Amino acid sequence: METGSDAGSRRADSGGYDTPMSYQTLLYEVDAGVARITLNRPDAANALDLTMARELSDAALRCDEDGSVRAVVIGATGRFFCSGGDLAAFRGAAERMPASIKEIATNLHTGISRFARMRAPVVIAVGGTAAGAGMSLACSGDLAVAGESAKFTMAYTRVGLTPDGSSSWFLPRLVGTRRFLELALLNRTLSADEALEWGVVNRVVSDDAVDDTAMDLARTLAGGPTEAYGIAKRLVLSTFVESLESQMEIEGRGIADAARTADAREGVDAFFAKRQASFKGE
Numbered sequence: 001m002e003t004g005s006d007a008g009s010r011r012a013d014s015g016g017y018d019t020p021m022s023y024q025t026l027l028y029e030v031d032a033g034v035a036r037i038t039l040n041r042p043d044a045a046n047a048l049d050l051t052m053a054r055e056l057s058d059a060a061l062r063c064d065e066d067g068s069v070r071a072v073v074i075g076a077t078g079r080f081f082c083s084g085g086d087l088a089a090f091r092g093a094a095e096r097m098p099a100s101i102k103e104i105a106t107n108l109h110t111g112i113s114r115f116a117r118m119r120a121p122v123v124i125a126v127g128g129t130a131a132g133a134g135m136s137l138a139c140s141g142d143l144a145v146a147g148e149s150a151k152f153t154m155a156y157t158r159v160g161l162t163p164d165g166s167s168s169w170f171l172p173r174l175v176g177t178r179r180f181l182e183l184a185l186l187n188r189t190l191s192a193d194e195a196l197e198w199g200v201v202n203r204v205v206s207d208d209a210v211d212d213t214a215m216d217l218a219r220t221l222a223g224g225p226t227e228a229y230g231i232a233k234r235l236v237l238s239t240f241v242e243s244l245e246s247q248m249e250i251e252g253r254g255i256a257d258a259a260r261t262a263d264a265r266e267g268v269d270a271f272f273a274k275r276q277a278s279f280k281g282e
Contacts, residue, residue, distance in 0.1 A: 025052040028059055033070040033222035035063045042078025047086035048133045053107035060114035070226045070281045071218040075125035075211055084132020084155055105164050112140045112166045119230025121221045125214035127207060131155040136165025139174060145214045146192040147207035152200060153189040174199045225263035226281035
């Protein structure tokens with residue numbers, strides 16, 4: 001991890017962060033506007049421990065602060081996307097297990113909140129099983145691609161625990177409360193095709209095409225009007241808590257803010273010139 005002095009060394013084109021970045025449990029790189037974050041504990045089924053939670057939070061901050069990042073892909077190495085919380089670490093904590101879980105959840109939740117609220121769209125690439133916090137992370141993205149053999153299961157109540165990682169917020173909105181409770185209480189496992197039918201993922205592709213498909217989506221998004229994407233993401237978050245009138249006011253302010261951007265001017269000019277718009281994320 002970087003020191004405080006390293007963190008303070010700023011680069012104008014990257015919001016202050018040099019890339020690639022070295023983490024213990026993640027791979028992180030930025031190329032052509034796409035930040036690629038890869039969960040990298042394959043020998044532990046990419047289980048979430050405190051180090052990974054902290055590093056996900058830090059990676060989210062980097063993406064949010066790096067002006068060159070216009071799309072994010074979160075994937076994983078190995079046969080599992082993420083098997084959930086590291087139960088071995090929880091068990092080893094013994095009497096400290098509640099505090100340990102709370103510390104992990106706090107860091108994970110900070111990262112997920114930042115991914116959800118940043119302007120760059122986040123694409124989740126699910127190869128293999130997404131269980132517990134892994135399913136929560138998959139549901140929190142803006143778009144999700146799954147391999148044909150991927151599986152999704154909440155798994156929390158199977159070990160006497162309860163949902164976290166934003167799943168109780170995002171998942172009912174994706175699948176409805178009845179289906180959410182079926183997943184949470186009965187720990188039903190969804191196949192990739194069922195996850196597509198239920199709205200948990202956007203696309204199912206062959207297992208060997210997951211990463212390429214997610215990266216192709218991210219590259220397309222990275223060439224789009226990034227500020228407008230960020231406003232659209234905020235509208236999704238507010239629509240569940242605002243009244244109709246309040247939401248329309250937020251929409252009005254949002255589209256006015258988008259109209260102030262260079263990308264909006266370029267988009268309108270391109271429309272009338274009958275050419276492809278060239279968006280810069282500004």
